[in-house]
Amino acid sequence: MRINFEHRMAAHCENGVVSNLLRFYGIDLSEAMVFGIGSGIFFTYLPFIKLGDAPAFAFRPLPGHIFKKATNSLGVKIHTEHFRNPDKSMQSLDANLAKGIPTGMVVGVYFLPYFPPQYRFHFNAHNIVALGKEDGRYLISDPVMEGIETLSYDELKKVRYAKGFPQPSGKMYYITKAPQNADIQNAVLNGIKNAVLYMVKLPGPVIGVTGMKYLGNRVKKWPQKFGPKKASRYLGQIVRMQEEIGTGGAGFRFLYAAFLQESAVLLHSEAMDEISKQMTRTGDKWRDFAVAAGRLCKGRETTESYDQIGDLLIELSEDEKQIFLALDKVVKGFKK
Amino acid sequence: MKINEVPQEDANAFEKAFNVLQYAVDDEGKFTTVKSVGWNPKTVVMQNAWDYENEKAEKARELVLAGKRSPLFYHTRKNMMNAWILSGYTGFSIFRVMLHFRPRFFDRLSEKKLKKYADAFNYETPDQLLEIPNHKAEK
Numbered sequence: 001m002r003i004n005f006e007h008r009m010a011a012h013c014e015n016g017v018v019s020n021l022l023r024f025y026g027i028d029l030s031e032a033m034v035f036g037i038g039s040g041i042f043f044t045y046l047p048f049i050k051l052g053d054a055p056a057f058a059f060r061p062l063p064g065h066i067f068k069k070a071t072n073s074l075g076v077k078i079h080t081e082h083f084r085n086p087d088k089s090m091q092s093l094d095a096n097l098a099k100g101i102p103t104g105m106v107v108g109v110y111f112l113p114y115f116p117p118q119y120r121f122h123f124n125a126h127n128i129v130a131l132g133k134e135d136g137r138y139l140i141s142d143p144v145m146e147g148i149e150t151l152s153y154d155e156l157k158k159v160r161y162a163k164g165f166p167q168p169s170g171k172m173y174y175i176t177k178a179p180q181n182a183d184i185q186n187a188v189l190n191g192i193k194n195a196v197l198y199m200v201k202l203p204g205p206v207i208g209v210t211g212m213k214y215l216g217n218r219v220k221k222w223p224q225k226f227g228p229k230k231a232s233r234y235l236g237q238i239v240r241m242q243e244e245i246g247t248g249g250a251g252f253r254f255l256y257a258a259f260l261q262e263s264a265v266l267l268h269s270e271a272m273d274e275i276s277k278q279m280t281r282t283g284d285k286w287r288d289f290a291v292a293a294g295r296l297c298k299g300r301e302t303t304e305s306y307d308q309i310g311d312l313l314i315e316l317s318e319d320e321k322q323i324f325l326a327l328d329k330v331v332k333g334f335k336k
Numbered sequence: 337m338k339i340n341e342v343p344q345e346d347a348n349a350f351e352k353a354f355n356v357l358q359y360a361v362d363d364e365g366k367f368t369t370v371k372s373v374g375w376n377p378k379t380v381v382m383q384n385a386w387d388y389e390n391e392k393a394e395k396a397r398e399l400v401l402a403g404k405r406s407p408l409f410y411h412t413r414k415n416m417m418n419a420w421i422l423s424g425y426t427g428f429s430i431f432r433v434m435l436h437f438r439p440r441f442f443d444r445l446s447e448k449k450l451k452k453y454a455d456a457f458n459y460e461t462p463d464q465l466l467e468i469p470n471h472k473a474e475k
Binding site: 010032111116164232243244255261277283284291293294295298 | 378420
């Protein structure tokens, strides 16, 4: 059987899954809107946690955050399940599909057969939706792929039980109840409020714009501290997190600018439209950063140095601070 | 980023070309999505990451050929795993997996246990575990 589920390609897997699932239940939101409502914009630099032999950088909150936040503020009820026994999780999936519920799953990408080989690292927080079973093969809507893909029982079981960090342990989720007319305006305001909290208001040196500043200062010391090879690998890791599959360019900055643009129309706010343009300019700066970092990683003689890159990051942190403080003002203006 | 600025570079840098969606501004200042085949800085850093992994596999290969580690060690590195991840896939404890990285203990492994390791790497037969290439891996 096959559920009548519309597959739309998206930049980011989680936004794409949430947007496609919500559309199935009658809430038509674009990927950018889902991203904004789920407060997907973030930055953190955790030098003490190593992922793949490099420090952890993230341009997004923890996997699953966008789904939880977006459904919560739209008033959509969801159900999430983990399973210890792989076969039971597959039975549960089959039962769901038989009932006609498109079911989202968290999988690892390393053993995902249709995934392009160059992206296959041990990354275990990819999101896909199962939308049916034909001839013993599961039909999979993967938002980063152009069309519907298929997986066999064993393949799906393997990726659902990928090991490493984080372990999906067969996590699956689906929507149980969606409201007829969701209050999107309120959800947008909530999403922005939360993003402002993450980016400028949380204390501590590693999260939000302070994290960017901290990283900027740290980057300058990398060549002396780690040597050129390790330093360029760490720098490469930042650019990978920023530009590799699923950010829509510039570490989600363009995606967020697109969200602000749509919200400006929804809320009739010209100030927000202006902020969206500023966000786009910051995104362009992030791309300049990627170009400079890419040249450094290539190891050729260039004019760029780690000092300049660090300064660029500090400049970016200052720009984004202004943007989010301005957003805070706009959102407070809407409060009655 | 304007639509005409969306990078379309290095389409053939990797075996399989792959489009990703990028957000860009059109002439009226509205955001739309554009497919991008690749971007030079991104290719550079991805290639760097693969070089690092290949280097680790190459070091492991030399150790195996020198008889200091078992073939299992090479295949673990080639699949970008470590004892911890492999322990998760096989159900053996991390300590046991590390013992199996030594030739002495690996040679004594039963067919059944070899099968478990082969399954962890998605190999069809346990014999593939014993294959060590004579040349450096390229990816």
